[in-house]
Amino acid sequence: MTSPEEWSEMDRRTADRLLRGDRTGHPLDQVLAAATAPATAQELAGEADVMAAFRTAGLAPAPRRRCSPLRSAVARLLTLKVVVVALGTSATIGGVALAANTGALPGPLADDSPIVSTPASRAASATPEQTTPAVPRPAATPTVHRDRVTELCQEFTLHDRDTRTRALNDGRFGELVKRAGERDRERVEQFCGSGPRNSPSSSAFGSTFSPRPGYPTQPGGYGDDRDDEQRPDDGGQWSPRPRPSGSASPSTSSRPRR
């Protein structure tokens, strides 16, 4: 039996090849091939739910990035008009209401009006979570339009002191740290305009740390910004799933014969 040291040099080379997905003739070929074997039906069993979530996400209004100056000017004009019209209408309605109050009109008008709007908007804002009962989540909120940093601030300030310090080391708050300028609790608190907080919820780190939309959207932006100095130095390109994943040709050459 060779000691690990004796063949570790070889192993380092072999390891490189194994990591690249090459066949090396080493028994680990089999292990890694099995780990990257084609999907089983069971592994894809959640497809229907995921597709439903995708469809639901398509119904929600798309997150708006930025409006052109022209569009926002038009929007402002429209808003103004709506306000003017609304004022005019409310004046009219006011008149009507006054009339109703004074008994000049029959009753039902005032009672009917508030019911109209609700159901449609509820359905539209339904989110994917509602299809999976497994994990309780905070109710759907219209977070789509909210600024991501604002959101991170909100989440951040929910935590107590210790948790905040810890949270800053979490890559999820990387964006916030970057905006605040420093991985420093007080700095970020200042940035978010919040003071210290020592609520009893400090023990509920796990549960208050609930999933949240708006993950880092740049390919280089996920994870932790401590690694900014890193550059892909092994080619920078990811190969596709590196291992021959089919059961077809690649395996036959290494298959023993009798």
Added chain:
Amino acid sequence: MVAPEGLDDVVRAAQQGDEAAFRLLYRTQQPALLRYLRVLVAEDAEDVASEAWLQIARDLRSFSGDWDGFRGWTATIARHRAMDLLRAQRRRPQSSAPVDHLTELSAADDTADRAMELVTTDAALALIASLPQEQAEAVMLRVVVGLDAATTGKILGRRAGAVRTAAYRGLRQLAARFPPPAPQRPPEQRRTAAWNNPVTNSAAAALKEMR
């Protein structure tokens, strides 16, 4: 199988709401994510994976990047969801099965024709999950999810060099559970354990055996 460049287009199409494209992304990426999660959270992997996919479906349109970026992004989401779960449960990642059970998990069989089935995916994942967490994650993200060292480092919050070392160490530890490579091996060691050396692995070894 779609070529990686093709998958760049698929990512874009899915971002524009193309269902077929998103389905393809799911089918291509889900096995890797699920297996990675199995190494992290064992039997909770399926729940965590579906949670991750709900988020992916929801946030896809705000993602920007190609197929490579998509793989890194989805792995990041999956890991965050797994860490949320572990934090909530106040536990550490654990292996899905003790290594002793590997022989049961692998479809131990003397039939050489079934070589590829001798190591099942379950057994392989259990073996990798038995490594220290950083090594297991490095191996899974690099080999199974197919990320490079730098990206894996970003996801794990470590330097690329540290990721490389962790992956090497992991593979070396795994290799140590196998007998040394075939040419140096005396024939009588061959059949000592079904798991350790279920088959001969190279043409050279096979030839040697025939003599």
